[in-house]
Amino acid sequence: MSVTVRVPAKVNVQLAVGAARPDGFHDLANVFLAVGLYDEVTVTPAGELRITCEGPDAAEVPLDRSNLAARAAEALAARYGLSPDVHIHIAKDIPVAGGMAGGSADGAGALAACDALWGTGASRDELLDICAELGSDVPFSLVGGAALGTGRGEKLRTLEVGGTFHWVFAMAGRGLSTPAVFREFDRLGEGRDIPDPVASQELIDALAKGDPDALGAAVSNDLQPAALSLFPELADTLAAGRAAGALAALVSGSGPTTAFLARDPESAAKVAEALRSSGTCRTVRTAAGPAPGATVLGG
Ligand SMILES: C[C@@](CO)(OP(=O)(O)O)[C@H](O)COP(=O)(O)OP(=O)(O)OC[C@H]1O[C@@H](n2ccc(N)nc2=O)[C@H](O)[C@@H]1O
Numbered sequence: 001m002s003v004t005v006r007v008p009a010k011v012n013v014q015l016a017v018g019a020a021r022p023d024g025f026h027d028l029a030n031v032f033l034a035v036g037l038y039d040e041v042t043v044t045p046a047g048e049l050r051i052t053c054e055g056p057d058a059a060e061v062p063l064d065r066s067n068l069a070a071r072a073a074e075a076l077a078a079r080y081g082l083s084p085d086v087h088i089h090i091a092k093d094i095p096v097a098g099g100m101a102g103g104s105a106d107g108a109g110a111l112a113a114c115d116a117l118w119g120t121g122a123s124r125d126e127l128l129d130i131c132a133e134l135g136s137d138v139p140f141s142l143v144g145g146a147a148l149g150t151g152r153g154e155k156l157r158t159l160e161v162g163g164t165f166h167w168v169f170a171m172a173g174r175g176l177s178t179p180a181v182f183r184e185f186d187r188l189g190e191g192r193d194i195p196d197p198v199a200s201q202e203l204i205d206a207l208a209k210g211d212p213d214a215l216g217a218a219v220s221n222d223l224q225p226a227a228l229s230l231f232p233e234l235a236d237t238l239a240a241g242r243a244a245g246a247l248a249a250l251v252s253g254s255g256p257t258t259a260f261l262a263r264d265p266e267s268a269a270k271v272a273e274a275l276r277s278s279g280t281c282r283t284v285r286t287a288a289g290p291a292p293g294a295t296v297l298g299g
């Protein structure tokens, strides 16, 4: 018997970042939108905990106990006094180290899959607590839809979304390390007063109305200057998408994936084609949001 869970990628439509905290993390106002680009995590009882992965970026995924999916299985098993011995297979479509929370998705997916396989009876809140221990983005991967994350991003408030938003994602030729981008944010802000992060009401209203023009005008990412400082070529990708008519062009989270909001599927296809022929990125994908969070597909 096995259980498969489908789990989405995310784009940060707003990422407001405060000053570094004593614990090294940063307080955020992090508005997540889940998008229809998915990993699938399958768990099957086995003699030992092991991980396999397939997909275009599979070679970059760690297959040891550092994998967030393995850590999720171990954390749930430890809480319920169970054996974590399962084979976890990840069918990976979310780019690795791309600022789209692929590892977090696999952590949330493995947690939901093991929970269903083992029948722990854990409450949603208990699962969310384990997610928060695994990483700042993991609770959102479980929940999906749209949400405002405060604290280090793990305290979630669900947001209403009144329509479908059409996105184009340009994947870069190499990854960016999330801690390195936050360090660069700190370096660029040295000697400056960093305000407390606050969610934009205009942005929350634009999501609720399902209004792509208003959302395009309101998106922001405080990590973008740091990502561009470490990866200056991303500016060319952003310019290519803007020139093709994107309503907004921004770095997704810590990058280096760049995200382009389009008014409708036709315009998204046009932006995607222009990015493909621009020679400024590795691959281009289109996806719509919001998408549901971790979903058990069956066994
Ligand atoms: C930036 C964001 C935006 O959603 O994601 P990505 O774009 O990388 O996917 C997140 O804040 C990343 O979340 P996640 O990848 O889960 O980070 P964690 O494992 O919790 O932390 C990794 C490291 O990132 C930094 N970090 C993370 C979150 C936060 N609020 N402040 C931080 O300073 C810290 O250096 C930390 O050690």
Ligand SMILES: Nc1ncnc2c1ncn2[C@@H]1O[C@H](COP(=O)(O)OP(=O)(O)O)[C@@H](O)[C@H]1O
Residues within 6 Å of the ligand: 060, 061, 062, 066, 067, 068, 069, 090, 095, 096, 097, 098, 099, 100, 101, 102, 103, 104, 106, 107, 175, 176, 178, 254, 255
């Ligand atoms: N299941 C996983 N899938 C991808 N990366 C993982 C996974 N578990 C741990 N990692 C590690 O997390 C790092 C960040 O990957 P990822 O979550 O894809 O990117 P991001 O944090 O930019 O969204 C990877 O370089 C890899 O070393």
